[in-house]
Amino acid sequence: MEAVVPSITQGGVGRVLVMPNLSPPISNVEMAIAYRAELMKLNSDCEYFMTLFLNSGLLNDLDSLNNARQAGVVGIKSYPKGVTTGSDGGVENYEIYYPIFSKMEQVGLSLHFHGEVPNTCVMQAEEKFRENLFVIHARFPKLKIVLEHVTTAAAIEAVKKCGPTVAATITVHHLDLTISDVVGNNVNFCKPVAKLESDREAIRSVVKSGNSKFFLGSDSAPHPAKSKATHCCAPAGIFTQPLIAPYLVDAFDRLGCLEHLESFACETGAKFLGLPRRTSEKKIILEKKPQIVPQKFLVSEAVDDYVIPYRAGQELKYSLKA
């Protein structure tokens, strides 16, 4: 937390949707309020919109969600059991949670999916999740659903096919990576894994089209370099936070769709989630001034601990104007 939170504004970001897959997970509104206070202490230049970890404890206390939105909680995230970092307590059967989804529909909380099926080949886990999306969307048509960090042409088609209450996020690294960049390169290993060239093409196409069902999601997993520099069992996650805006403009520039950058990064997501327009007057300016991504971001000098960022050592065409 101490490493990532200051890097939010450093990366040009002023508001974030905070994921709940901590250890222990953020399981109820009280925990979210306390967590938000800790984040504020570390960086008060940022707005924090909180999420809860979908869990059966909420079934016994549905009324606790009545005031969630006023308390700064905007959604609940569902992790399939065991597919990514901090998902051991994840979901095995969505029907159990229908009373929660129904309540969320009433009180205006959004449902955020890590959209992978557990115990499935990494290349097929997202595609096979589609059925869950269709079933839950059909049952709860007014529930806002975000399929987080999509990686396949199949998922993009699924989101397009659903009604206006279903959207998806796209990470900056899935604009560039394929599975070929992941094998042998733990630094590029995240879940869902980057897929085929045809999938990347579908992701790029939908971004270039300016489709408002798709907006930015970042990955700010600060896995220690030691855990990534290993021959086996590297944790899933990519650290993009401290340079997210420069990564993004670099990618959009290469794709030739800079005209969609502001809506993709700043507007569409907030609109979909019903968040107020940014209150801060602060705007960021990116200038065409090359920079090299550092090989490491220091987390703690005391323990010589650092995180290897996405595209470490590579050149980005743009820099954030201080």
Added chain:
Amino acid sequence: MEAVVPSITQGGVGRVLVMPNLSPPISNVEMAIAYRAELMKLNSDCEYFMTLFLNSGLLNDLDSLNNARQAGVVGIKSYPKGVTTGSDGGVENYEIYYPIFSKMEQVGLSLHFHGEVPNTCVMQAEEKFRENLFVIHARFPKLKIVLEHVTTAAAIEAVKKCGPTVAATITVHHLDLTISDVVGNNVNFCKPVAKLESDREAIRSVVKSGNSKFFLGSDSAPHPAKSKATHCCAPAGIFTQPLIAPYLVDAFDRLGCLEHLESFACETGAKFLGLPRRTSEKKIILEKKPQIVPQKFLVSEAVDDYVIPYRAGQELKYSLKA
């Protein structure tokens, strides 16, 4: 070389087809003879059948292949440019080499393919290679061709479809791994990469059927642990040599096809390549005695260099009787 060569007999193996992707590659018969002499010095308990690296130098000296077979060279291996370790000087266009293939057909040398298309997604590189196999087999129907270390259902179907001069090898690790085991686990990263569950199922099925077009190929890439324990750019290759027989019997036992083990590992390949039956009277005996795969095989105490073997730390049900 000093690490791997003693490990051949240690793994229960008495004869090997020696790959030519050294630095510099084994490019002609003289180099192969000299290399064989070095191998003999390190381990004379083993028979070495040599291969050459397919290269344009041979075009100017086709007659040098007349006596290749008598000199202990049985085949030529083709590496597509840049797809795996030591393939920088590999092939971009097969037609250039047709005069060599024609000569090989005459003098009884086999053609061994690393069957991947360069500059292609790792998941599709083998499937896309099929067309090359079909074209070259149709043009040189008497040329013995081995598609090395197949990883896809598509490649297995392709080999079945071809005439009796086309065969394939299967590694012990491709009986067990899928791409899910490769991402985040550099120790399991090799080329071609392990693919989908359906591909693994096709590999297992053809082995269980006892089809004589498919026989053992091993992977003995002794990449230093340091190069594998990294966040990026791990080299491709898996070290199975010192335990190849125990790995194999463990896998065949789990698949319930021990009755095919001897032909798969010892007979079918030699028959296909026209090699004499094993002259040595030595037989190996595997006993049902569990062992744990070491975490490391020491290469050189002097530089504290070691190699991490396949399935390091895992239990194998069988051991080689000393």
